[in-house]
Amino acid sequence: MTTQPVRVRIAPSPTGYFHLGGARTALYNFLFARHNGGRFILRIEDTDRTRYHPEAISDLLESLRWLGLWWDEGPEIGGEYGPYYQSDRLPLYQEYAAKLVQEGHAYRCYCSPERLASLRAEQRGQDGTAGYDRHCRFLTSKQIADYEARGIRPVIRLAVPLEGTTTFTDALRGDIVVQNSQLDDLVLLKSDGFPTYHLGVVVDDHLMAISHVIRGEEWLSSSPKHVLLYQALGWEMPVHAHLPVILDPSGKGKLSKRKKKDADGQEQLTYIHEFREEGYLPEAMVNFLALVGWSLDAEHEFFGRDELIRSFDLSRVSKSPGALSYDKLEFMNAAYIRSLGKNDLASRLLPVLKAEGIDADIDSVLAFVPHIQERLKVLTDARDWIDFAYVDEIHYDPTELLQKKLTPAQASALLSETAAAIEALPVFEEGEIEATLRALVEASGLKAREYFGSIRVAVTGKAVAPPLFGSLAILGRERSVSRLRRAVSLLQTLS
RNA sequence: GCCGCAUUCGUCUAGUGGCCUAGGACACCUCCCUCUCAAGGAGGAGAUCAAGGGUUCGACUCCCUUAUGCGGUACCA
Numbered sequence: 001m002t003t004q005p006v007r008v009r010i011a012p013s014p015t016g017y018f019h020l021g022g023a024r025t026a027l028y029n030f031l032f033a034r035h036n037g038g039r040f041i042l043r044i045e046d047t048d049r050t051r052y053h054p055e056a057i058s059d060l061l062e063s064l065r066w067l068g069l070w071w072d073e074g075p076e077i078g079g080e081y082g083p084y085y086q087s088d089r090l091p092l093y094q095e096y097a098a099k100l101v102q103e104g105h106a107y108r109c110y111c112s113p114e115r116l117a118s119l120r121a122e123q124r125g126q127d128g129t130a131g132y133d134r135h136c137r138f139l140t141s142k143q144i145a146d147y148e149a150r151g152i153r154p155v156i157r158l159a160v161p162l163e164g165t166t167t168f169t170d171a172l173r174g175d176i177v178v179q180n181s182q183l184d185d186l187v188l189l190k191s192d193g194f195p196t197y198h199l200g201v202v203v204d205d206h207l208m209a210i211s212h213v214i215r216g217e218e219w220l221s222s223s224p225k226h227v228l229l230y231q232a233l234g235w236e237m238p239v240h241a242h243l244p245v246i247l248d249p250s251g252k253g254k255l256s257k258r259k260k261k262d263a264d265g266q267e268q269l270t271y272i273h274e275f276r277e278e279g280y281l282p283e284a285m286v287n288f289l290a291l292v293g294w295s296l297d298a299e300h301e302f303f304g305r306d307e308l309i310r311s312f313d314l315s316r317v318s319k320s321p322g323a324l325s326y327d328k329l330e331f332m333n334a335a336y337i338r339s340l341g342k343n344d345l346a347s348r349l350l351p352v353l354k355a356e357g358i359d360a361d362i363d364s365v366l367a368f369v370p371h372i373q374e375r376l377k378v379l380t381d382a383r384d385w386i387d388f389a390y391v392d393e394i395h396y397d398p399t400e401l402l403q404k405k406l407t408p409a410q411a412s413a414l415l416s417e418t419a420a421a422i423e424a425l426p427v428f429e430e431g432e433i434e435a436t437l438r439a440l441v442e443a444s445g446l447k448a449r450e451y452f453g454s455i456r457v458a459v460t461g462k463a464v465a466p467p468l469f470g471s472l473a474i475l476g477r478e479r480s481v482s483r484l485r486r487a488v489s490l491l492q493t494l495s
Numbered sequence: 496g497c498c499g500c501a502u503u504c505g506u507c508u509a510g511u512g513g514c515c516u517a518g519g520a521c522a523c524c525u526c527c528c529u530c531u532c533a534a535g536g537a538g539g540a541g542a543u544c545a546a547g548g549g550u551u552c553g554a555c556u557c558c559c560u561u562a563u564g565c566g567g568u569a570c571c572a
Binding site: 224 | 566
């Protein structure tokens with residue numbers, strides 16, 4: 001029990017876009033490494049050429065960087081334990097597989113996929129153990145020669161002990177014991193010379209001096225197989241900790257990588273890049289993700305990255321699976337948006353607005369920020385709040401101008417009054433505008449909500465918009481006046 | 496089917512034998528503030544701690560059984 005340097009890794013396989021589950025695992029590994037002054041390593045497990053998806057790697061790298069989870073060794077930066085792509089390490093796996101065969105811990109299997117499939121079909125519904133029937137485990141040398149002569153390319157399987165038990169200690173769940181009879185002779189090396197996940201992780205985790213394997217619970221059942229492999233290879237096994245699975249918001253089933261609709265028919269986001277595009281802040285994502293399966297205590301729930309690093313501890317990771325709460329994420333994102341400095345928010349908003357088709361300039365966005373900051377759940381919400389200021393003409397139903405019980409006559413009177421008052425203003429500035437309009441409300445005998453409601457529609461085209469006086473100031477005197485006048489003429493057509 | 500893991504308000508959780516007539520957060524409801532919408536403030540409703548057995552003076556906390564959920568059972572990871 002020496003103080004081995006902490007080295008953890010995430011080992012995604014490039015088969016699809018980087019999603020919430022992968023990000024959570026990455027975060028915990030990252031936090032664990034940083035907390036312990038260790039290293040965080042990124043290794044790409046690209047051993048399945050049939051499911052290989054090239055964009056997955058750039059998506060992964062981009063997503064990790066966006067979340068601020070920088071790695072110490074891995075793609076693009078290298079490191080002393082490389083290469084970090086498994087497809088560049090093939091000879092290594094082949095070498096260890098051969099060694100295992102030589103020492104009697106593994107054997108060549110010539111069974112065809114068809115035979116394996118029918119074997120499985122046969123076993124289905126039957127009670128007792130499943131898995132490979134070990135047909136090739138006890139082949140005579142003559143039989144082997146025969147298969148070889150027919151040019152069949154074998155796989156290499158681990159020769160699992162027929163009796164006894166295998167035990168390992170999960171850092172979260174304690175000792176886990178399984179009967180060896182429940183384990184089947186898993187494939188280590190495929191017939192194409194690529195390793196399976198099992199051989200790949202064990203060899204690489206050992207060669208890369210990984211001290212702690214922190215991964216999803218879906219790997220828990222294969223850990224005993226890995227124990228056997230470590231034993232066969234004569235290696236010491238790293239500490240293992242299996243994180244609880246993340247459930248679908250419905251609470252049923254593992255979070256799907258596929259698109260799902262929620263109760264409102266809204267598509268649920270699952271890929272990290274989608275959250276980025278939707279306008280979630282990386283700091284909110286990190287905070288939220290940290291809480292999916294981990295908590296410090298009863299009261300704290302807002303954690304900056306540094307606080308997370310300081311307080312993260314494996315012992316406080318939950319053992320039971322949890323459903324994601326998109327509501328909570330939105331709440332948290334809104335809170336983070338509110339906590340941003342004005343300039344910071346404005347500069348984050350600018351590219352988002354551009355992407356949403358609004359050609360805004362930084363000054364006007366900055367002017368809007370104080371008015372919309374506390375109204376945004378996600379950055380992309382900004383578009384609907386301020387787009388009225390970036391179009392030449394606004395469209396709305398003229399009856400909307402008749403807020404509450406206003407008559408067309410009342411409405412047009414108040415709108416032209418307002419236009420005139422605004423035009424006469426010596427300085428066109430928020431405070432002045434407010435003072436003037438409030439005086440008009442007073443004089444009109446109308447309620448503020450009726451009066452301002454009507455003006456809001458005239459000027460923004462919406463019943464819900466940022467605070468009126470600020471909006472008018474940003475819109476500018478000319479456009480404000482012309483929109484008010486246009487509203488008056490629209491009211492004409494109504495009667 | 497078999498194996499494994501889990502099980503506290505709708506959801507995320509606090510809780511490590513007495514502090515619990517179970518605390519917090521999201522969501523929900525009411526009220527206040529208010530130019531709309533938010534934000535903010537004050538309240539409210541919501542959990543016989545999956546069920547049943549033990550152990551103990553005492554169990555949400557320990558043990559067993561059952562149920563349910565999830566995961567695994569591939570030349571996928």
